[in-house]
Amino acid sequence: MKLKNVLTAAAVTGVVGWLTWAAWGIPGQIGARRGEVSPYAGGSPRYRDRKFHNSDPSSDAPTPSGGLLRDALTRRSAGRPAGRVPLVPSVAPEVAAEVAVTWYGHSSVLVEVDGYRVLADPVWSRRVSPSTVIGPARLHPTPTPLADLPPVDAVVVSHDHYDHLDKATVHELVRTQKAPFVVPVGIGAHLRRWGVPEDRIVELDWDDSTTLGGLTLTCTEARHFSGRGLTRNTTQWASWVLAGPVRRVFFGGDSGYTPRFADLGRRHGPFDMTLLPVGAYDERWSDIHMNPEEAVQTHADLELGNGTLGVLVPIHWATFNLAFHPWSEPIERLLAAAEQAETTVAVPRPGQRIDGLNPAHPSPWWVRLA
Structure with missing residues (x-):
């Protein structure tokens, strides 16, 4: 009995120790509390009842259910590649191009437009979680060290979910870059808590813009939600128009489909390139994550009435297993x-740079990993 009690005590101590390790640093990772956000968010017309709202009625997140738990146990492995994802650690040109993009995986991109560089939704950590021990981990390494990126003119964030806003990456960018962080209303509170200097924080609401030289960044509508802890929608979410004097790029970040993108196209287009999410979709949260067919429709809506169709580059896939569809299904669909819509698509490998004016025909590098 004594030995049994000793073993039981050791097991309990081990579990407690592991849980303590897993929980280490979580409050800091979560970021600002509601009270720190509300003074900035309260001035937005989209902020009501202490939270932000979509224009179209939308859910926040899937409600836990037996079906969801069953899928988590039986279908989760489908979202992993069958082999090693090929990386292309490209070297940035000395001078930024008219329009180009380097995709680092998931939604992390370096956009070049009219000689300017914008780093969007940079996430370089191994996990997208408040814990460094548990939570979705990378399916491939980062193709380029963050410190090796060229100087950028702005860092743009679409919303505060862990797969789009990462504390460790923010700290490194404060150290290695001089660019401002241009973010939706409320996210500045997270940055302040993490030590980002006030003069490097620019917060915008939907339809607001900021200008950096000849580069104009416009915060535009998206259909999504926000939240890093137990509270939801205390900070705004957004898509972005990245416009130089001549060229324009649309960064979708993360969003469900909404016909309101057509209005954005009429007001801000035409676009030489759209960067649109294609992964992590499910019928249970279809209003906050678009599927691949809706990404093609969104691309067309953004160009509605402009008479031109730029290149569509898919993002929000391949790097983290966040849903239950097969790993390569987003690109196949x-x-x-x-093809049916006669839309030009470029599918880069992680780390690969795509020329937006002369995009290479995609080689099916993902097929062997299906």
Whole structure:
């Protein structure tokens, strides 16, 4: 009995120790509390009842259910590649191009527009979680060290979810870059808590813009939600128009489909390139995550009435297993829909740079990993 009690005590101590390790640093990772956000968010017309709202009625997140738990146990492995994802650690040109993008995986991109560089939704950590021990981990390494990126003119964030806003990456960018962080209303509170200097924080609401030289960054509508802890929607979420004097790029970040993108196209287009999410979709949260066919429709809506169709580059796939669809399904469905719609698509490998004016025809590098 004594030995049994000793073993039981050791097991309990081990579990407690592991949980303590897993929980280490979580409050800091979560970021600002509601009270720190509300003074900045309260001035927005989209902020009501202490939270932000979509224009179209939308859910926040899937409600836990037996079906969801069953899928988590039986279908989760489908979202992993069958082998090693090929990386292309490209070297940035000395001078930024008219329009180009380097995709680092998931939604992390370096956009070049009219000689300017914008780093969007940079996430370089191994996990997208408040814990460094548990939570979705990378399916491939980062193709380029963050410190090796060229100087950028702005860092743009779409919303505060862990797969789009990462504390460790923010700290490194404060150290290695001089650019301002241009973010939706409320996210500045997270940055302040993490030590980002006030003069490097620019907060914008939907339809607001800021200008950096000849580069104009416009915060535009998206259909999503926000939250890093137990409270939801205390900070705004957004898409972005990245416009130089001549060229324009649309960064979708993360969003469900909404016909309101057509209005954005009429007001801000035409676009030489759209960067649109294609992964982590499910019928249970279809109003906050678009599927590949809806990405093709969004691309067309953004160009509605402008008479031109730029190149669509898929993001929000391949790097983190966040849903239950097969790993390569987003691209297979995207290309099928794009062919029907006669939409030009470029599918870079992680780390690969795509010329937006002369995009290479995608080689099916993902097929062997299906």
